[in-house]
Amino acid sequence: MLMDLSQAKRVVDDALSACHTLIVVGDCSVRYHGRAASKLASGERIIIVKSDGSFLVHQNKGMAAINYQPPKNNRISTELSTNTLIIKAMRRSPKEILEVIFTSVLFAQAFPMRDDSSLKVFGTEKNLADLLMQDLELIEPGLRPLKQESPLQKGMIDIFARDRDGKNVIIELKRRTAGLSSVTQLKRYVDEVDQRIGQETRGILCAPSITPNALKSLEKWGLEFVRLDFEVSNPSAKIKGLQPKQKGMGEFL
Amino acid sequence: MLMDLSQAKRVVDDALSACHTLIVVGDCSVRYHGRAASKLASGERIIIVKSDGSFLVHQNKGMAAINYQPPKNNRISTELSTNTLIIKAMRRSPKEILEVIFTSVLFAQAFPMRDDSSLKVFGTEKNLADLLMQDLELIEPGLRPLKQESPLQKGMIDIFARDRDGKNVIIELKRRTAGLSSVTQLKRYVDEVDQRIGQETRGILCAPSITPNALKSLEKWGLEFVRLDFEVSNPSAKIKGLQPKQKGMGEFL
DNA sequence: GCGATCAGCGGCACG
DNA sequence: CGTGCCGTTGATCGC
Numbered sequence: 230m231l232m233d234l235s236q237a238k239r240v241v242d243d244a245l246s247a248c249h250t251l252i253v254v255g256d257c258s259v260r261y262h263g264r265a266a267s268k269l270a271s272g273e274r275i276i277i278v279k280s281d282g283s284f285l286v287h288q289n290k291g292m293a294a295i296n297y298q299p300p301k302n303n304r305i306s307t308e309l310s311t312n313t314l315i316i317k318a319m320r321r322s323p324k325e326i327l328e329v330i331f332t333s334v335l336f337a338q339a340f341p342m343r344d345d346s347s348l349k350v351f352g353t354e355k356n357l358a359d360l361l362m363q364d365l366e367l368i369e370p371g372l373r374p375l376k377q378e379s380p381l382q383k384g385m386i387d388i389f390a391r392d393r394d395g396k397n398v399i400i401e402l403k404r405r406t407a408g409l410s411s412v413t414q415l416k417r418y419v420d421e422v423d424q425r426i427g428q429e430t431r432g433i434l435c436a437p438s439i440t441p442n443a444l445k446s447l448e449k450w451g452l453e454f455v456r457l458d459f460e461v462s463n464p465s466a467k468i469k470g471l472q473p474k475q476k477g478m479g480e481f482l
Numbered sequence: 483m484l485m486d487l488s489q490a491k492r493v494v495d496d497a498l499s500a501c502h503t504l505i506v507v508g509d510c511s512v513r514y515h516g517r518a519a520s521k522l523a524s525g526e527r528i529i530i531v532k533s534d535g536s537f538l539v540h541q542n543k544g545m546a547a548i549n550y551q552p553p554k555n556n557r558i559s560t561e562l563s564t565n566t567l568i569i570k571a572m573r574r575s576p577k578e579i580l581e582v583i584f585t586s587v588l589f590a591q592a593f594p595m596r597d598d599s600s601l602k603v604f605g606t607e608k609n610l611a612d613l614l615m616q617d618l619e620l621i622e623p624g625l626r627p628l629k630q631e632s633p634l635q636k637g638m639i640d641i642f643a644r645d646r647d648g649k650n651v652i653i654e655l656k657r658r659t660a661g662l663s664s665v666t667q668l669k670r671y672v673d674e675v676d677q678r679i680g681q682e683t684r685g686i687l688c689a690p691s692i693t694p695n696a697l698k699s700l701e702k703w704g705l706e707f708v709r710l711d712f713e714v715s716n717p718s719a720k721i722k723g724l725q726p727k728q729k730g731m732g733e734f735l
Numbered sequence: 736g737c738g739a740t741c742a743g744c745g746g747c748a749c750g
Numbered sequence: 751c752g753t754g755c756c757g758t759t760g761a762t763c764g765c
Contacts, residue, residue: 252505352758695754
């Protein structure tokens with residue numbers, strides 16, 4: 230089950246020069262120094278080096294790689310000493326170094342990995358915005374869309390609209406429970422538009438749910454929350470239902 | 483180079499029942515339906531199934547898995563039909579299903595993956611807070627620490643302190659460039675403390691740098707920025723230097 | 736379990 | 751490049 234380290238080095242070097250995807254499994258320790266620094270004592274891990282230079286170290290637990298190197302400006306090299314095979318990934322800007330020191334290699338192989346497909350995702354915030362743009366009446370009667378992804382100095386408005394009274398409405402969309410940051414984000418947009426246009430602007434936070442704290446802040450600032458239920462299906466996302474919530478119930482301290 | 487699909491299924495099933503870590507490489511398409519939905523047409527990918535149920539699909543590019551299933555409440559099953567081997571990962575709460583349909587398998591193997599080590603990271607925000615707590619004079623003469631990680635209704639204050647004039651000071655720490663959200667976060671804390679204590683509270687944003695927009699907002703609200711340079715070394719993080727920046731230079735509109 | 740925040744966040748899009 | 755922000759964010763910690 231064990232692989233000779235020099236043979237492993239050959240496999241690794243060949244994979245790197247051929248720009249193939251490399252998988253190595255073995256006992257290793259890991260050192261990282263860059264934006265932060267880390268040490269990982271020895272254990273059996275999976276290392277993946279992709280053709281674009283992405284470098285991953287996976288433990289047997291968790292979704293996220295325990296150590297890694299992002300795919301750009303990443304030079305990978307190997308070193309063989311008596312008892313260890315070191316695979317090093319160096320990156321500049323920011324200067325970072327990742328070093329995987331193998332004491333034993335169980336498996337090492339290169340794969341060409343032909344793949345021309347890219348992922349199609351449905352149910353993103355952008356999808357929801359597209360849907361809502363087609364029927365803002367779902368949120369409120371008389372609400373008409375003006376602009377999607379309207380650029381502001383301090384961010385981007387998801388949907389800019391006008392209500393039945395001709396008042397400007399900023400809609401901030403969230404695909405999941407809105408928290409404090411969503412509220413401050415909306416507040417920031419409303420403030421900037423208020424100040425630029427010089428007239429009262431409404432702000433509506435549109436999300437499947439909102440945390441209690443976020444709701445309190447929202448109401449304190451005179452913003453509104455509209456509950457949005459959506460459902461993802463395979464060729465698109467659908468809006469299941471909208472439940473307006475009365476505003477201004479909180480005490481304006 | 484090709485592997486019989488029924489043989490691959492055996493390897494996969496054995497790995498799952500033994501709770502080993504599984505690696506499969508082959509030509510597959512992927513379907514996902516859950517919090518969002520996605521489709522990925524056929525191509526060669528690496529699939530990793532970890533002992534805790536983490537399920538990863540990696541293309542030959544990029545650091546992040548293109549499709550995945552998080553490590554909990556995740557039931558994995560296999561199906562063999564005439565031309566395909568399907569590996570399914572089903573999860574409840576939220577209900578999500580990930581389906582990988584292999585038309586050919588180049589490699590499939592289980593690894594026991596003994597690993598008892600956990601990552602030690604240095605240079606985290608918590609590290610910096612610990613360091614600063616030991617010498618707040620670095621930020622400003624006479625500044626004395628009161629409490630670290632002081633819980634607030636709307637979040638957690640990194641460092642709560644008192645300045646030479648006896649005024650309360652809230653310090654928000656960032657390990658990288660502070661943006662608008664960092665400023666609104668600090669503002670939120672200062673507002674809450676102002677309101678609860680009923681006396682003027684200073685807010686200091688401490689980060690290696692700050693974006694222009696964030697600085698403008700900061701100054702508009704009368705908050706302060708202190709530049710913090712730190713350096714990570716292997717057994718700890720060090721503070722390299724601190725450069726106070728004069729406040730209140732912006733026009734208070 | 737929810738809530739809030741950090742993360743070596745990664746990734747994308749825009750200026 | 752930086753700035754801002756979404757993400758099937760994940761991971762952690764407190765309640």
